[in-house]
Amino acid sequence: MSNVTIRKSAGSTGTRECLRTCIGCRQRGRQSDLMRVVAKGSAVIPDAGDRQAGRGGYLHYDQKCFDAAQQRQAFSRAFRLGSSVSVEAVAKAMQEQTDGSQSGDEMSSQ
Numbered sequence: 001m002s003n004v005t006i007r008k009s010a011g012s013t014g015t016r017e018c019l020r021t022c023i024g025c026r027q028r029g030r031q032s033d034l035m036r037v038v039a040k041g042s043a044v045i046p047d048a049g050d051r052q053a054g055r056g057g058y059l060h061y062d063q064k065c066f067d068a069a070q071q072r073q074a075f076s077r078a079f080r081l082g083s084s085v086s087v088e089a090v091a092k093a094m095q096e097q098t099d100g101s102q103s104g105d106e107m108s109s110q
C-alpha cells in the first residue's frame with residue numbers, strides 16, 4: 001500500500017480556529033467552548049448567537065470560571081462597567097449549561 005495521505009497540517013501551531021480568552025481562568029479556548037457575554041446597560045448578558053453588537057467577553061461553560069471572573073471583577077473590567085454590574089443572566093445561563101448536561105451535550109455541526 002503506497003497510497004499515503006499527505007497531511008498539510010503537521011505544523012505545531014495546530015488549527016486556525018478562533019481562540020478566545022476566558023475572562024475567568026484566562027485560558028484560551030475554542031470559541032465553541034466559550035460562552036460569549038456582552039454588556040447591556042449595566043448588566044452583562046449571555047449573547048446567544050453572537051448577535052449582540054458591542055463589547056464582548058468570553059467565558060468557559062464552567063461555574064468555576066464564572067466564579068473566578070466574579071471574584072476578580074473581570075466583568076466590570078472587561079466591559080468597563082461599575083462595580084454594580086449585574087451578572088444574573090449569565091449566572092442563570094451558566095447553570096442551564098452546566099446542569100444535567102451529561103446526556104444532552106450535542107455537538108452542533110458547523
Ligand SMILES: [Zn+2]
Pocket residue numbers: 022023024025026027059060062065
Ligand atoms: Zn475559563
